[in-house]
Amino acid sequence: MLSDLLFRLRSLLRRRAVEADLDDELRFHRERQLEKYLRSGVTRDEAMRRVRLDFGGLDQVREECRDARGVRPFEVLVQDMRYAVRTLRKSPGFTAVALFTLALGIGANTAIFSVVYGVLLRPLPFREPSRLVVLNETTPRVGTVSVSYPNFLDWRAQSRTLPEMAAVYGLSFNLAGTSRPENIHGLAVSSSFFSMTGVRPVLGRVFNASEEKAGTAPVLLLSYRLWQSHFGADPNMLGRVVTLDTRAFTVVGVLPSDFRWTEQADVIEPVGVWATGNSSAAERGERGDMVVLGRLAPGATLGQARTEMEGIAARLSRAYPADNDQFGVTLQTLRDAFAGDIRPAILVLLGAVIFVLLVACANVSNLFLMRGAGRTKETALRIAIGAGRGRIIGQLLAESFLVAFFGALGGLALAAAGINAITRLMPMGSLGGAEVSLSPAVLLFSAGTMVASMFFFGLAPALHSARTSLSSDLKQGGRSFSAGAGQNRWRTTLATTEVSLALILLVGAGLMVKSLYLLLSVNPGFQPERVLKMELSLRTSQYEKDPAILNFWRQLLERVRVLPGVESAALGTAIPLTDDHWRTDITVEGMPVPEPGSFPHPDVHIASPAYVSTLGLRLLEGRAFADADTETAPRVAMVNALVAKRLFPGTDPVGKRFHLSRPSPGKAPKWLTIVGVVADTRLYGLANPSRLEIYLPYTQAVTDGMSLLVKSGVEPAAITSAIRAAVDSLDRDQPIYGIATMKQVVEASVSTRRITLILLCLFGALALLLAAIGIYGVISYSVAQRTREIGIRVALGAQRSDVMRLVLSQGARIAGAGVAAGTLASLALTRLMSKLLFSVSAADPPTFAAVAIGLTGVAMFACYVPARRTLRVDPLVALREE
Amino acid sequence: MPHIDLPQGTLDLLILRTLALEPQHGWGISERVQQMSSDVLRIQQGSLYPALHRLERRGWIKACWGTSDNNRRAKYYELTKAGRRQLAAEQDTWLRLTAAVAQVLGTS
Numbered sequence: 008m009l010s011d012l013l014f015r016l017r018s019l020l021r022r023r024a025v026e027a028d029l030d031d032e033l034r035f036h037r038e039r040q041l042e043k044y045l046r047s048g049v050t051r052d053e054a055m056r057r058v059r060l061d062f063g064g065l066d067q068v069r070e071e072c073r074d075a076r077g078v079r080p081f082e083v084l085v086q087d088m089r090y091a092v093r094t095l096r097k098s099p100g101f102t103a104v105a106l107f108t109l110a111l112g113i114g115a116n117t118a119i120f121s122v123v124y125g126v127l128l129r130p131l132p133f134r135e136p137s138r139l140v141v142l143n144e145t146t147p148r149v150g151t152v153s154v155s156y157p158n159f160l161d162w163r164a165q166s167r168t169l170p171e172m173a174a175v176y177g178l179s180f181n182l183a184g185t186s187r188p189e190n191i192h193g194l195a196v197s198s199s200f201f202s203m204t205g206v207r208p209v210l211g212r213v214f215n216a217s218e219e220k221a222g223t224a225p226v227l228l229l230s231y232r233l234w235q236s237h238f239g240a241d242p243n244m245l246g247r248v249v250t251l252d253t254r255a256f257t258v259v260g261v262l263p264s265d266f267r268w269t270e271q272a273d274v275i276e277p278v279g280v281w282a283t284g285n286s287s288a289a290e291r292g293e294r295g296d297m298v299v300l301g302r303l304a305p306g307a308t309l310g311q312a313r314t315e316m317e318g319i320a321a322r323l324s325r326a327y328p329a330d331n332d333q334f335g336v337t338l339q340t341l342r343d344a345f346a347g348d349i350r351p352a353i354l355v356l357l358g359a360v361i362f363v364l365l366v367a368c369a370n371v372s373n374l375f376l377m378r379g380a381g382r383t384k385e386t387a388l389r390i391a392i393g394a395g396r397g398r399i400i401g402q403l404l405a406e407s408f409l410v411a412f413f414g415a416l417g418g419l420a421l422a423a424a425g426i427n428a429i430t431r432l433m434p435m436g437s438l439g440g441a442e443v444s445l446s447p448a449v450l451l452f453s454a455g456t457m458v459a460s461m462f463f464f465g466l467a468p469a470l471h472s473a474r475t476s477l478s479s480d481l482k483q484g485g486r487s488f489s490a491g492a493g494q495n496r497w498r499t500t501l502a503t504t505e506v507s508l509a510l511i512l513l514v515g516a517g518l519m520v521k522s523l524y525l526l527l528s529v530n531p532g533f534q535p536e537r538v539l540k541m542e543l544s545l546r547t548s549q550y551e552k553d554p555a556i557l558n559f560w561r562q563l564l565e566r567v568r569v570l571p572g573v574e575s576a577a578l579g580t581a582i583p584l585t586d587d588h589w590r591t592d593i594t595v596e597g598m599p600v601p602e603p604g605s606f607p608h609p610d611v612h613i614a615s616p617a618y619v620s621t622l623g624l625r626l627l628e629g630r631a632f633a634d635a636d637t638e639t640a641p642r643v644a645m646v647n648a649l650v651a652k653r654l655f656p657g658t659d660p661v662g663k664r665f666h667l668s669r670p671s672p673g674k675a676p677k678w679l680t681i682v683g684v685v686a687d688t689r690l691y692g693l694a695n696p697s698r699l700e701i702y703l704p705y706t707q708a709v710t711d712g713m714s715l716l717v718k719s720g721v722e723p724a725a726i727t728s729a730i731r732a733a734v735d736s737l738d739r740d741q742p743i744y745g746i747a748t749m750k751q752v753v754e755a756s757v758s759t760r761r762i763t764l765i766l767l768c769l770f771g772a773l774a775l776l777l778a779a780i781g782i783y784g785v786i787s788y789s790v791a792q793r794t795r796e797i798g799i800r801v802a803l804g805a806q807r808s809d810v811m812r813l814v815l816s817q818g819a820r821i822a823g824a825g826v827a828a829g830t831l832a833s834l835a836l837t838r839l840m841s842k843l844l845f846s847v848s849a850a851d852p853p854t855f856a857a858v859a860i861g862l863t864g865v866a867m868f869a870c871y872v873p874a875r876r877t878l879r880v881d882p883l884v885a886l887r888e889e
Numbered sequence: 890m891p892h893i894d895l896p897q898g899t900l901d902l903l904i905l906r907t908l909a910l911e912p913q914h915g916w917g918i919s920e921r922v923q924q925m926s927s928d929v930l931r932i933q934q935g936s937l938y939p940a941l942h943r944l945e946r947r948g949w950i951k952a953c954w955g956t957s958d959n960n961r962r963a964k965y966y967e968l969t970k971a972g973r974r975q976l977a978a979e980q981d982t983w984l985r986l987t988a989a990v991a992q993v994l995g996t997s
Contacts, residue, residue: 015946036915040934040962063933063935068939071936072942075942076946314996615952
């Protein structure tokens with residue numbers, strides 16, 4: 008009841024006033040009673056005696072009133088807390104170690120959970136986000152690919168489990184008219200995108216159904232961020248014209264600030280604008296950069312939708328074999344699309360920090376047990392003068408609570424710093440734009456961690472203390488530590504657990520180290536040293552014709568090549584490890600014509616002559632492109648080793664011919680002659696196998712978007728500004744973007760693994776340190792406890808080395824049991840992280856052996872330090888202690 | 890006539906009943922009970938105050954400071970609405986109980 012609670016609270020908070028009131032009240036009562044007796048004619052002394060008799064003990068009444076007010080439990084709590092603060096302050100060393108250990112454990116958990124929450128748990132900013140799914144097409148030759156627009160239209164017309172669907176096309180634009188020309192990212196979406204996601208603009212309107220049709224007027228939604236940063240949050244933004252590439256778009260709305268998509272989206276245009284004059288919108292065989300968003304019908308499951316969509320895709324494959332042969336469909340939840348492939352890494356890290364917390368708790372628990380043993384006499388005394396076991400346990404739990412609470416506060420501070428570091432180390436893209444912060448949900452988690460760890464480390468010591476036996480403990484006068492065998496066993500178990508948990512973490516870290524080492528020793532097929540990459544995209548109207556584009560590229564190369572410090576400069580599309588690449592079917596001269604879905608489907612790179620030498624590709628056969636391969640010269644191509652092996656087995660491909668796309672009857676094919684073979688490159692990540700690649704000269708396959716590669720001995724920053732000046736001298740409105748060294752490109756491609764590795768190593772080291780401290784504590788305590796025994800042994804003639812062996816063997820048992828248990832647990836657990844490993848088995852024997860040996864070494868060293876103390880035991884002193 | 894110690898649970902009822910007449914301070918309550926019961930019932934003065942505090946916590950009575958008939962500061966208790974309901978309920982229970990007990994005693 009609320010009033011009841013308020014009453015108790017008031018009594019508690021205004022304790023002094025309430026007590027004074029009670030005293031006044033009781034005094035009034037006694038005075039009236041006294042007057043009454045006096046009036047009846049007895050003497051004053053007799054009257055006072057009667058009053059006292061009537062009333063009983065004043066203190067007892069006061070106490071009963073307190074009980075009646077219902078504040079006793081609170082008062083006990085306050086008392087326990089006060090006492091706990093005093094005892095903790097009396098042993099600052101113990102308190103500091105316990106607090107710091109817990110702060111590390113809780114801090115690590117909070118930091119990692121903030122990532123887990125931000126990426127995997129925090130609701131996406133859409134209406135019923137769990138009902139949204141993302142659809143892609145698949146083909147066995149490549150895997151998951153984009154969706155063709157006509158296929159999307161058929162899907163939407165036919166599906167019942169996904170009654171609403173929207174196309175989402177990824178685009179990029181050159182944004183002109185602001186201080187510096189720049190490249191921005193955007194989306195083209197169906198109008199249903201907004202009704203499906205529930206995204207409402209903060210300003211203006213979203214798109215209507217008529218804007219799905221090609222030929223609609225160019226209108227635009229701005230992201231909140233772009234509106235703020237580039238347009239000064241202009242409240243009159245609606246109706247303003249923004250020029251993207253060369254087209255004038257009218258702004259019709261501004262997206263909410265929490266809007267995000269799986270890829271960066273600065274602007275959104277209606278799919279009708281994208282479809283205007285765009286062959287991709289009409290041709291079923293074209294698969295650009297489109298995914299489809301679907302909303303599950305009420306009651307429908309993802310599995311049902313998958314089954315239905317696979318049926319629809321199979322029908323479309325039969326109906327349009329030329330474009331859909333062997334194309335299927337794949338569905339994933341929007342959450343998975345956002346989380347990408349970072350989920351396993353995050354979950355492994357979450358598991359790791361939980362282990363760290365367990366180790367920390369085991370350590371603190373051991374500290375408490377040790378201290379509890381030292382306080383046996385105090386406890387026995389308190390029980391003797393009437394404290395109930397409940398009060399003893401409550402008292403110790405109060406200490407645990409304080410340690411946990413302040414440990415958690417320290418943990419939050421560590422977590423805040425840790426989150427900062429993690430978000431800087433993790434590439435934003437890999438987090439799917441998730442916000443990682445100490446949000447209320449994360450704070451709640453920390454509080455939960457605090458309470459859980461408090462019970463984990465506090466309960467056992469508290470129960471042990473309460474089991475104190477009165478007579479024996481008081482008799483022993485608290486001098487000898489009289490921890491029972493049960494307590495010692497418990498403490499040994501805790502230390503063993505710590506060792507095994509540390510082993511699991513170290514094995515995990517070891518496997519990651521080995522994976523990353525092997526991954527970085529994979530030959531990427533190019534030499535990233537000293538190569539700088541930047542991207543250009545020629546979008547303005549002056550580049551509508553191929554000669555204009557080619558002219559720009561040629562002049563750019565000429566001007567950059569002569570910059571001081573530049574060794575070579577080249578242009579190319581689809582730099583390895585960067586982005587999605589353009590692919591097409593090819594037809595090799597004389598090959599048997601396969602089914603439409605089985606044509607060779609290589610990645611296509613367009614390159615300038617110096618591409619091979621600048622990127623350090625290895626030329627295996629023939630020659631690279633030359634300046635002589637002009638737009639009018641015979642058409643040529645290079646292929647990679649995999650093409651040579653697969654399509655020209657046993658023969659030299661140089662001199663052979665192929666053409667792009669499939670044979671089309673009635674049209675003379677434009678044959679390309681292979682002039683060279685280069686080594687395979689790792690296109691889609693170091694861990695992914697090589698793919699078929701062909702190279703075309705930039706003069707014969709003109710494209711408006713290329714990467715400029717510059718090899719130089721100069722600082723990247725210095726050369727960048729020189730290159731920018733060169734570009735400006737050609738076209739002032741031309742943005743340069745995606746500037747990175749190829750080293751950075753390689754690093755970025757392994758960044759998730761790297762951060763996982765760094766964190767796992769950190770956690771492993773932490774666990775190792777804590778486990779070492781744990782063993783050290785157990786052994787040194789046991790040495791202290793056995794001083795007399797050791798003294799007797801020495802007095803009876805035992806060799807020092809025998810005594811030392813005695814102590815060390817105790818440590819060896821702990822280490823041995825811990826390593827054995829940890830190894831077994833690791834074998835079961837590391838399988839869960841196999842997705843993160845690269846060419847290392849989850850049960851890699853060398854890693855397991857190295858970790859087990861190293862850990863045993865550390866454990867034995869932790870024993871050795873206190874064990875040496877036995878050497879200094881003087882039997883006379885030890886025996887006199889009795 | 891000798892005093893009778895109060896049976897368990899009747900103290901609350903007597904306090905509530907007394908306060909139903911008018912707001913009263915602790916001493917006044919104990920005097921009034923004694924008086925109304927023709928000196929048969931006598932409240933253990935020590936147990937009166939814990940009971941008052943308990944009733945206040947339950948929200949059946951509320952307290953405020955006032956001036957007593959001999960011009961001294963005294964804490965007066967009065968019945969709340971919930972207290973009035975409680976009194977009615979307890980009174981009813983009590984009457985039925987005593988009637989039933991009397992009936993049993995009478996027929997045995």
